[in-house]
Amino acid sequence: MDTGLYVHVPFCVRKCGYCAFFSRPAQPDLVAAWFAGIERELAALPAGFVPASVFFGGGTPTALDERDLARLLDLVRARVDLKNLAEWTCEANPGTLTPAKLACLRGGGVDRLSLGAQSFANETLKRLGRIHAADETRAAMAQARAAGFANVGLDLIYGVPGVARESFQADVEAALALAPEHLSCYCLEIEDGTPFARAAAAGELAVAEDEQRAQFDWARGRLVAAGFEHYEISNFARPGRACRQNGLYWSGGEYFGVGPAAHSHWAGARWGNVPELPGWKRAFEEKLEPAAKARETLVMGLRRLAGWDRADFRAATGFDYDALRGPEIARLAAQGLLTVDPDRIRLAEDALFVSDAVFAELV
Ligand code: SF4
Known part of the structure; x- marks a missing residue:
């Protein structure tokens, strides 16, 4: 990737x-x-x-x-x-x-x-x-x-x-x-x-x-x-x-961020720099446990109108999204906030403006 x-x-x-x-x-x-x-x-x-x-x-x-x-x-x-x-x-x-x-x-x-x-x-x-x-x-x-x-x-x-x-x-x-x-x-x-x-x-x-x-x-x-x-x-x-x-x-990819307040995600770890000048240090560093990281990737990827393809999500995270958040996905679909196809989930049109509330249910 x-x-x-x-x-x-x-x-x-x-x-x-x-x-x-x-x-x-x-x-x-x-x-x-x-x-x-x-x-x-x-x-x-x-x-x-x-x-x-x-x-x-x-x-x-x-x-x-x-x-x-x-x-x-x-x-x-x-x-x-x-x-x-x-x-x-x-x-x-x-x-x-x-x-x-x-x-x-x-x-x-x-x-x-x-x-x-x-x-x-x-x-x-x-x-x-x-x-x-x-x-x-x-x-x-x-x-x-x-x-x-x-x-x-x-x-x-x-x-x-x-x-x-x-x-x-x-x-x-x-x-x-x-x-x-x-x-x-x-x-x-x-x-x-x-x-x-x-x-x-x-x-x-x-x-x-x-x-x-x-x-x-x-x-x-x-x-x-x-x-x-x-x-x-x-x-x-x-x-x-x-x-x-x-x-x-949005796809859970890896990147380095340099400079004050910049964030990085690399080799399974995530860290962020302190928002300070003239000098700055690392503010935090964490290794997310795999399921928590997958849930976060799920939410980030749903920002894209195309949402997540089931196989792509599995390749990116090692999880099936239904195994991670099946009941929540079904409930949001019933509320008309997620569109669920056999192998893809995405935000429904009605959810685009209230996406934060949808993501809070999934993360
Ligand atoms: S202060 Fe204005 S110009 Fe500077 S980063 Fe914020 S929005 Fe952009």
């Missing part, structure tokens, strides 16, 4: 109001310390690690300046055997991209760009605390194409309190007008410790779940009609453009 490398680039120009990911401003001392840690972790990768995908995520990888981006690319190429590489993704914030950074990324081997558009309404972008305006996303897309990126994804956020359905629909249309290969539509979540969580606690921000669901259902229909495959709860792709790295996480 393929393996992947994730590099957490923990820098952002400014914190968005809803975001709980670990990131700090790209101060030179923090960037230098981060490079030292990344170098150490890359040097410790096992010799047999030959990833099929690399993913720079964050944070905002493109908050690094051009020289540091080039250094990061050189470091990965020097330390990692890339002979099997089929996909190299970099996340980017439109407010931090320049033609020079794009040329540097493309020249260094990155072939997939994931642009955090989030919305095309400047009012919504401001509400979310984004640093960019809609025109910067349009410019970034044009610059990415000019730099030779043939595989570009756009992220959108739906269900933002105070944003009308029509406005989100216009976001989707604006995204489609840019002809991306991939679209992610994430539901706004109120994460603990964020300004949005404080506003919600103070009664200043009310999430309307019915409205969120209506926006999700509309987007799904619209994107499928536009020729995108809905392949994971929040993800849509042109044929052949599904994200390989995320596919690994």
Whole structure:
């Protein structure tokens, strides 16, 4: 099975109001310390690690300046055997991209760009605390194409309190007008410790779940009609453009994550790094017992619209899913939340928006 490398680039120009990911401003001392840690972790990768995908995520990888981006690319190429590489993704914030950074990324081997558009309404972008305006996303897309990126994804956020359905629909249309290969539509979540969580606690921000669901259902229909495959709860792709790295996480595959807050899954063990800078350590390491790991793989794989094929699940985990969770699967099927065919299970359409509740029953 393929393996992947994730590099957490923990820098952002400014914190968005809803975001709980670990990131700090790209101060030179923090960037230098981060490079030292990344170098150490890359040097410790096992010799047999030959990833099929690399993913720079964050944070905002493109908050690094051009020289540091080039250094990061050189470091990965020097330390990692890339002979099997089929996909190299970099996340980017439109407010931090320049033609020079794009040329540097493309020249260094990155072939997939994931642009955090989030919305095309400047009012919504401001509400979310984004640093960019809609025109910067349009410019970034044009610059990415000019730099030779043939595989570009756009992220959108739906269900933002105070944003009308029509406005989100216009976001989707604006995204489609840019002809991306991939679209992610994430539901706004109120994460603990964020300004949005404080506003919600103070009664200043009310999430309307019915409205969120209506926006999700509309987007799904619209994107499928536009020729995108809905392949994971929040993800849509042109044929052949599904994200390989995320596919690994959803299929129980193995990967190394380097950087603060990054997670790894390798040789039956799982560990995660502490979200800290300048230095970071391993936060935990665990060896899941096989049945618990299989249940987790079951749930992760059900995020994909295709769900699990019985034989694939057995090959991935050593278990039959009915032996693991037969009564729960039957109950969820009776409730119309799982679709059960003789040799495949998958989320029913009605369960896509409430998948967390379904997964809680299965894990
Ligand atoms: S740019 Fe991305 S990672 Fe940074 S604060 Fe905003 S949402 Fe979070």
